[in-house]
Each structure stands twice: as C-alpha cells, then as structure tokens.
Amino acid sequence: MTSDSAPTDTARVESAMRRALSLATHGPAVGANPQVGCVLLAPSGEIVAEGWHRGAGSDHAEVDALAQLPDARGLTAVVTLEPCNHTGRTGPCAQALIEAGVARVVYAIDDPNPVAGGGADRLRAAGVEVLGGVLADEAAELLLPWLTSMRLGRPWVTVKWASSLDGRAAAADGSSQWITGTASRQHVHEQRAAHDAIAVGTGTVLADDPSLTARGDGGELLPHQPVPVVFGATPVPETARLRQHPAGLIELAHRDLAAGLAELDAREIRRLFVEGGPTLASAFIRAGLVDEVLIYLAPMLLGGPRTALDDVGVTTMSEALGLSIRRIDTLGNDLLVVARPTAGGH
Structure with missing residues (x-):
C-alpha cells in the first residue's frame, strides 16, 4: 500500500473498498471495459453515494457516484481501479473528481491500460490526496481476466x-x-x-x-x-x-x-x-x-x-x-x- 499520507482509519477505508468491490460485480463481466465500483465517503466515514460502471459508453463508476450528490466537496472517493486519465466515449474520471472537489481518492490497483492510466498522478498534481493499493489482491482477482488481457495483449x-x-x-x-x-x-x-x-x-x-x-x-x-x-x-x-x-x-x-x-x-x-x-x-x-x-x-x-x-x-x-x-x-x-x-x- 502506497500513500501520500497514512490513512486515518484503515479499517474504515478497507470496509468501503469491499463495498466498492461488491458494487463492481453489478457491472457486466463481458465487454472491453473492466468492472469498477466506487463509494463516496463523508468526513465522518459514512457512505453518502455509490456507483458502478454499467458497460461501454455509460458513466464510469466515479461519475455514476458523483451524479448522486449535488456537492462532493471534501469527500473521499473509494474506487476499485485507478481513476482513468483518458477521454474516450466518456471523459477522464480523474478530472471529474478534481472538478467535483473531492479531497481524497483511495483506489485498489493501478490501471494497466497505457491509454487510460496516469489518473493518480493527475489527481496528485491537482492537490488531491491519493492512496493506492488498498485490497489490491482482492481487486486483482475480480479483474483477473481483464488485467490479463491488458497485460498480454x-x-x-x-x-x-x-x-x-x-x-x-x-x-x-x-x-x-x-x-x-x-x-x-x-x-x-x-x-x-x-x-x-x-x-x-x-x-x-x-x-x-x-x-x-x-x-x-x-x-x-x-x-x-x-x-x-x-x-x-x-x-x-x-x-x-x-x-x-x-x-x-x-x-x-x-x-x-x-x-x-x-x-x-x-x-x-x-x-x-x-x-x-x-x-x-x-x-x-x-x-x-x-x-x-x-x-x-x-x-x-x-x-x-x-x-x-x-x-x-x-x-x-x-x-x-x-x-x-x-x-x-x-x-x-x-x-x-x-x-x-x-x-x-x-
């Protein structure tokens, strides 16, 4: 686990990540895109919004969760995969989180897609606290077919x-x-x-x-x-x-x-x-x-x-x-x- 600063409540973050992993499974296992889930936490640790990716062309998990709230400033986004840094059928999730005023982003595994990766660096450059590697093994097992496809071409x-x-x-x-x-x-x-x-x-x-x-x-x-x-x-x-x-x-x-x-x-x-x-x-x-x-x-x-x-x-x-x-x-x-x-x- 790597971080810009140590988490204030490891158990709370891991619990939120497990919820995000569960949400990810609601999305389709087939298709070009990975299954991704996201929860938004208030400073108190309460989950205030949830989202997941429903398939190609639909909102990514982070944007799906952000859409549930009128104001996400100061919240923590817990997401199963590094927020994307790519404009395709949808815009980059890293930028959406920055514009929403999210204070911290916690994710499980780096995005191996060379086209979409780099979201964590973009977030850090904008002053967002970033924590990576939370429950990485569990997320990697969920995404193993997709990760293997990305790695091996x-x-x-x-x-x-x-x-x-x-x-x-x-x-x-x-x-x-x-x-x-x-x-x-x-x-x-x-x-x-x-x-x-x-x-x-x-x-x-x-x-x-x-x-x-x-x-x-x-x-x-x-x-x-x-x-x-x-x-x-x-x-x-x-x-x-x-x-x-x-x-x-x-x-x-x-x-x-x-x-x-x-x-x-x-x-x-x-x-x-x-x-x-x-x-x-x-x-x-x-x-x-x-x-x-x-x-x-x-x-x-x-x-x-x-x-x-x-x-x-x-x-x-x-x-x-x-x-x-x-x-x-x-x-x-x-x-x-x-x-x-x-x-x-x-």
Whole structure:
C-alpha cells in the first residue's frame, strides 16, 4: 500500500473498498471495459453515494457516484481501479473528481491500460490526496481476466472439455451425447454467456454443425451471446447454423493461435471460451495460451482411444503441465474442476 499520507482509519477505508468491490460485480463481466465500483465517503466515514460502471459508453463508476450528490466537496472517493486519465466515449474520471472537489481518492490497483492510466498522478498534481493499493489482491482477482488481457495483449482464454472419469470425450464409436448431465450442460451455457467469444475449429463445425448460442433452462437465448470464432482454413459452410448466430461470426481462416488472439484483442474481445474438440483444446494448451480450464467429469468409464486431449507437448513426467485447482463443484451427478496453470508452467 502506497500513500501520500497514512490513512486515518484503515479499517474504515478497507470496509468501503469491499463495498466498492461488491458494487463492481453489478457491472457486466463481458465487454472491453473492466468492472469498477466506487463509494463516496463523508468526513465522518459514512457512505453518502455509490456507483458502478454499467458497460461501454455509460458513466464510469466515479461519475455514476458523483451524479448522486449535488456537492462532493471534501469527500473521499473509494474506487476499485485507478481513476482513468483518458477521454474516450466518456471523459477522464480523474478530472471529474478534481472538478467535483473531492479531497481524497483511495483506489485498489493501478490501471494497466497505457491509454487510460496516469489518473493518480493527475489527481496528485491537482492537490488531491491519493492512496493506492488498498485490497489490491482482492481487486486483482475480480479483474483477473481483464488485467490479463491488458497485460498480454490477448483475451483471457478458458478451455473447457467434458469427459468420463477415465478421460474419454467419446465412446469408441465416436458417440458423445451426452457424457455429462443437464446441470453441467446448463453450466456450460452460463459460461458461454460469461465470455465475449467462443472458439471452435473447422473440424467441429463440419462434424457437429453447432449453434454455439448461450441459452437458459427453457431454451431461451440469454441476454449476452458470445460471438463464435472459427479457427481453420476451411470456410464455414453457407448452410451452417453458425451463420445465423445472433452475435455474428468471426472466421479467422487459419490455425495460428497467437495471431488469432491478437486479432480478437484488436476487436476488444477480452474473454475467449474454447469449446472445440480435443484438437483445438490441445493446441491452445500446447502453445501455452490457456489461463483457466473447466473440466466437467461424468461418473462413468468409457475406455478406448477417444481421449479428451491429444498431444499437449509432454513426452516425459518432468514436462507435465502443472495446474492449480481453484475449486471443485458438484453439478448434479457430475464434478466440475476449475484449475489454472501454475506459475512457471508451459
């Protein structure tokens, strides 16, 4: 934690930051912009206004909170991300806080976006007291996909597969519907809706003709639909269901994963859900381009050659790709294992 002066009440500031983090989650997890929350504190420590960012083009969290009050002079703004210093669809939040007469700004993490960063310095230059690094770890976990995208210049990549307990994605004859139960399949739809885009290879498109929509329990389209992305040189057939997808279609027309991710980043896609077959999933893992894996495990044994993954570049135990298990959930009779590559992994 760094500060121009020590906080007068650390517990009060941290409590306000936790409230701001909670507010941030009201905003959309998808889209180009991060989830951000803000609370305004009176000198007594009372919360007098709250705000959060509701999506691209809408007021940022700080401005949303300021709009709740006729006068913000002398208040403390507690915000989960360094106030921006950039004029885009909206004006710079740092300047809005200065013009409102806010006396102190407390934030969790620096903005890594080179276009928007620098708000803290602008505030200090205007005589505003600035305190950074409050609950930085909690804020970083909330914003991890967005922060990763900013840092690496590519989307956060989630790779999903479903398999039997012995790691098979299909029976020996190729049949695979349904390995997992209805609860797991619905969870997959929810994960689709939590990502900006969903990737498959041309092999999956030609073999399965998937729709790749995100649907609710009743089969209805969920409010957010991930745009389908197809890796591979073979064009998507004109009659394919993907051509009727409500979010459109991105055909990358190659299998260069790094180049494809750069193209998606240029389209401001921050979260990519990889739902292709073993070939595409294995290629992402082999290339070291995976940030999180979702493994849906069904309580059955299939045996045979149809494994959930192909070659991932491991030839001996010393090359095994380590994973850190984040959680294990029960979905009906299935298990969901959520894991991330360990630091220093492939």
